[in-house]
Amino acid sequence: MEKMGLWVGLVLLGGASTAFAQGNPSAGKEKAQVCGACHGEDGNSSAPIFPKIAGQHASYLAKQLHDFKTQRRPEPTMSALSEPLTDADIEDLAAYYSRQKIRIEKGPSNSAGEALYRTGNPATGVPACTGCHNPGGNGNPLAVFPQVNGQYAAYIEKTLRDFKSGARGNDANGMMRAIAGKMSEEEIRAVADYLSTLE
Template sequence: MRVITYLAGVGLLGCATLVQAAGNPAEGKEKAAACGGCHGENGNGAAPIFPKLADQHASYLFKQLSDFKTQRRVEPTMNAMAEPLSEQDMHDIAAYYAAQPITAENGETNRLGEKLYRSGNPASGVPACTGCHSPEGAGNPQANFPQLHGQYAAYVEKTLHDFKAGERANAMMRTIAAKLSDAEISAVAEYVSTLK
């Protein structure tokens, strides 16, 4: 009985920690005011080279802000923007953007991109993107895999090239991107931008 009581107490403590760590979207809106110049007022990106933050998983956004703050992910503008943020600030900003609706991109389905996204390329050892990012591009918040649907094609393409060049830290994505040709990178980027 003591073991069950102890485990229940640990479980409640874990839940309390999760609740405490959650961000406040209203506070986040105020704290994100400076982000609008690049990411748009509601997180839909002011230009296609900047990522859409709207509707992204809060856990993923928090991790990216943390990585920018500690310079685990190096991008001078974002390192400077994240440096003064507290942990709560990052949770609040992440919660704000996660609550915003994403605007979908319009365009015709890129058939090569769809094939790569759904089936990968067995000949070159590229796995299907759906395994981590889901068939609809919704990602997996528990595993910190980002949502991709509706993201700007230009940003996805740049990101895949950054992984291929070893400029981003995710070892799994570096390995996958290294196996993609430039044409495949462009195709899958165009395809995910039209996922809804």
């Protein structure tokens, strides 16, 4: 029964967030000028500390902007930039960036990271990442699970460490905090390295 409640909650959350994602990409491109300074004109940032948002699900982008705006995900720069955004602005920005194409880094695949991503670590209770983010790393827009393939390794590492420490807490039902809390530093680095080159 508890699992059913969690599933229903995720479906409802996904349904609610897709309501944010019906924006106008042309209007979003006009509104994205200030975003380009950190995230790149097309959502492919040039600095690994800033996430690539090109091709990210509109539902996820909208959720993060709302969370920055309401301080559910506190981050000084993003909170300040998102505070004046209207719901329509957020929908338009999410629609624009979701239609861009992510540029994936070239390099050898990290076999330890791939093993963790695909099978988890049963000994420590770390589940396979594929359960939420899918084998190709393209996530699940209805459940608002982000696309993670092709993201900078440095950004994935920071994100996992923030979930692990509790510095970031806008994950549904604390799922990412619970998972990252069981991951070792070596596992964080390996899975981040693997995802950065996953096409």
